Amino acid sequence: MTSGYDLSRVDSLGQRRAELRAELQRVNDELDAEVVKAAQHVSQSELARHSGLTRESIAQKLLPPHRRWKRGLRGRGKGATPALTPPADYTPYGERKPVVVADSLSQLHGPLRGTVTLPSHLDWSGHPVYDLDDPKRLVTMYKVVLQEAQSVDDLATWLNRERLEAEWAGMYLPPKVRRLWEARFPRLGPAGAGQR
Numbered sequence: 264m265t266s267g268y269d270l271s272r273v274d275s276l277g278q279r280r281a282e283l284r285a286e287l288q289r290v291n292d293e294l295d296a297e298v299v300k301a302a303q304h305v306s307q308s309e310l311a312r313h314s315g316l317t318r319e320s321i322a323q324k325l326l327p328p329h330r331r332w333k334r335g336l337r338g339r340g341k342g343a344t345p346a347l348t349p350p351a352d353y354t355p356y357g358e359r360k361p362v363v364v365a366d367s368l369s370q371l372h373g374p375l376r377g378t379v380t381l382p383s384h385l386d387w388s389g390h391p392v393y394d395l396d397d398p399k400r401l402v403t404m405y406k407v408v409l410q411e412a413q414s415v416d417d418l419a420t421w422l423n424r425e426r427l428e429a430e431w432a433g434m435y436l437p438p439k440v441r442r443l444w445e446a447r448f449p450r451l452g453p454a455g456a457g458q459r
Contacts, residue, residue, distance in 0.1 A: 294314060294316075295324050298310055298314055298316065298321055298324055298325075299324060299325060302321070302325055307321045307322060357437045357438070357439055358439055360439070362409075362410075362439055362440050362443050363412040363413065363414060363415060363417065363418060364418075364443050364444055364447050365415055365418045365419070365422075365447075366415060368424045368427070368428070368448055368450075369424060370415065370418070370419045371418060371419055371422040371423055371424040371427060372419060372423065372424070373419070373420055373421045373422045373423045374395060374421075374423065375395065375423050375425075375426060376395050376396055377394075377395055377396070378392060378393065378394050378395070379392070379393050379395060379404070379421070380392050380393075381393065381404065381407065381408070381421065384411070384413060385407060385408060385411045385412065385413075385417060385421070386404075386407050386411070401426065401430070402430050402433070402434055404421070405422060405426070405427065405430060405434065406434055406435070406436060408421045408422055409422075409434075409436060409440050409444070410436070410437060410440060427451075428450070428451065431451045432453075
């Protein structure tokens, strides 16, 4: 739904953010190279004080690339071994997790207002109560249902077509969820924005 708002400022800021991220990556790469050079002459503690890096991250930068770890070490203490990278044919959980997509948007006739409590097979967070009159809570509930639905009935019971279409573009969803829904319903994707 277009509101007549000029998005050129948003576009400009988005582009600036991308430029700053690229610059930050360049600076980080340059800092990494300098840390490796300086480590031959000063202690890791001294490097930590001057670079703003932790001693642990400095120690990792000094390891050969094949010994660096990504998310921690297997085991603890001196004998800990670097974590291995996943095999080439590894598929991340988000891509393996099944996603239920409605057969038709007209099936979605869930509530529009009031307070709802999702069943535990959809929301086991301990806070399954959602006030649909609060836009943030509504979007959060829709994201939970889209990610955790186990049947088309779950979708039909808890989602509403009009609200889904209105909120879709602004929802942060796992790539697989967005891809499958937009493949089934092109009107939800960027190309269909004018059709809503």
